[in-house]
Amino acid sequence: MRKLYSRLSVVWKYNNLLKELVIRDIKVRYRKSVLGLLWTLLYPLLTMIITTIVFSSLFNTLPNYAVYFLSGSIIFSFHTEATTSAAMSIVGNAGLLKKIYIPKYLFPLSRVLSSLVNLGFAFVALLLVMLATGAPFKPTLLLSFIPIFYLIIFTTGLSLSLSALTVYFRDVNSLYGVLALLWTYMTPIFYPISIIQDKYSWIYEWNPMYYYIDYLRSLILEGVMPGMVPNLICLLCGIASLGIGWFIFNRTQNRFVLYM
Amino acid sequence: MPDTLVEVDDVSMLYNISREKADNLKEYLIRALKGGLAIDEFWALRNVSLRMMRGESLGIIGLNGSGKSTLLKLIAGVLQPAKGRIQVRGSIAPLIELGAGFDYDLTARENIYLNGAILGHSRAKMNENFDEIISFAELEDFIDIPIKNFSSGMVARLGFAIATISRPDILIADEILSVGDMKFQKKCESRIAEIVNNGASVIYVSHSVESVRKLCTKAAWLHKGELVRFGDADSVCDAYLEGLD
Known part of the structure; x- marks a missing residue:
């Protein structure tokens, strides 16, 4: 109990630093760009327009292709952006971590949170597209925070693992870049799930990202709150990822400094 | 009652040289296959x-x-000991390599808040101390300029100013007084003296026996990771100088 209390008080003490790190991530990214933060809104809009032009006639079975694509893509972009930048977050701050004691989890966590800020803007872009395309606004749209909350747990876990492993093997970063690309194509983001033959259904069945995306789409496009099973899958994938990440990070963090 | 601020109890530190080099998978696998992952142990300590009481200041001397x-x-707290136990009571302000926490793309103003947060200060506290920093x-004309355009002396000045706004229990200094020009060094020295007069203890690492004598009451002499002598600053410094000859 006492240990837990002292842990929590440390978390509280560095809460301010976490905030400053998130602000820094966002400021540095858009420094020297004329449109600045507006890019977080423009980027998903522009990629959506391109993808819609390229693929919508191919997948014309989908009633509102722009919304279908964008709802999947903003979630997946959040995940890849957070995990790839978190992978380098410990190594990239080696200079600092070698000099001053700071809880090390702050660095991957700050990357997840600054990506979450971007997701917020991207979500606004999604709403604008829904308005522009005349898509119906379902009341379940208001529940979108639920799959996003599950996903944050999942993403944080993977970010912790990647940031710790990259300290020991810098290859992890490059390898993950390739795997992330593969993952993008194996997730039904710009294509409907119906084009995957039944014998290949494992491609999405064993892909946690599919469940987060499917959850959000069901809220936004179908106006249906997913039942018990999808909720459990999303939550358990998140907890498993966070558990593994927490375990790896905790086991290795005391020796990070020796490997940088 | 004099209380203990720092207690270092039978501490050893191990660096593992061969593994440090294999930081990519290819090298790691090659070494593992060759059986070359045998550990080259290097005991740094x-x-x-040793222990330091409140009101004392400790100099650490020794060769490179x-x-x-x-x-x-x-x-x-940056490293964890391989063996032994370290206990620190009270707050620490590390003056180790000034500016380690700076982001060179950010302006001086933004770095003050970032670095303050790294040292554990709130935004409100930084606002309070902003003008003083x-x-x-002496950066009044450069507040909103990215510090990548600063000279190294300017960066060191900013780092020192931020690191010394708090009144810590323990001030850790690693030869920092060698930065900046003469005028700024004088300023730093008087700022440190002020903090010490406020009741803080200093842990100071230096090659310079003179400055250890001047700043510290206690001294520890390290040689190849072993504590040769620990005690009163003057006697340890004398023994160290004798040992050098």
Whole structure:
């Protein structure tokens, strides 16, 4: 109990630093760009327009292709952006971590949170597209925070693992870049799930990202709150990822400094 | 009642040289296959014990590679000891390599808040001290300029000014007084003296026996990771100078 209390008080003490790190991530990214933060809104809009032009006639079975694509893509972009930048977050701050004691989890966590800020803007872009395309606004749209909350747990876990492993093997970063690309194509983001033959259904069945995306789409496009099973899958994938990440990070963090 | 601020109890630190180099998978696998992952052990510190009471200040002297900085990093909590136990009571302000927490793309203003947060200060506290930091660092005309355009002296001045706004229990300094020009060094020295007069203890690492004598009451002499002598600053410094000859 006492240990837990002292842990929590440390978390509280560095809460301010976490905030400053998130602000820094966002400021540095858009420094020297004329449109600045507006890019977080423009980027998903522009990629959506391109993808819609390229693929919508191919997948014309989908009633509102722009919304279908964008709802999947903003979630997946959040995940890849957070995990790839978190992978380098410990190594990239080696200079600092070698000099001053700071809880090390702050660095991957700050990357997840600054990506979450971007997701917020991207979500606004999604709403604008829904308005522009005349898509119906379902009341379940208001529940979108639920799959996003599950996903944050999942993403944080993977970010912790990647940031710790990259300290020991810098290859992890490059390898993950390739795997992330593969993952993008194996997730039904710009294509409907119906084009995957039944014998290949494992491609999405064993892909946690599919469940987060499917959850959000069901809220936004179908106006249906997913039942018990999808909720459990999303939550358990998140907890498993966070558990593994927490375990790896905790086991290795005391020796990070020796490997940088 | 004099209370113990720092207690270093039979501490050893082990670096593992061969593994440090294999930081990519290819090298790691090659070494593993060759059986070359045998560990080259290097003990940076062996069985070091010392303690520092409130009101004392401690100088750490020794040649290059004697483990001075390792000991400092252990006390600051950056490294964890391989063996032994370290207990620190009270707050630490590390003056180790000033500006380590700066982001060179950000302006001086933004870095003040970022670096303050790294040292554990709130935004409100930084607002309170903002003008003092700027005037101490003499950067009034450069507040909103990215610090990548600063000279190294300007960066060091800013780092020192931020690191010394708090009134810590323990001030850790690793030869920082060698930065900046003469005028700024004088300023730093008087700022440190002021903090010490306020009741803080200093842990100071240096090659310079003179400054250890001037700043410290206690001294520890390290040689190849072993504590040769620990005690009263003057007597340890004398013994160290004798030992050099």
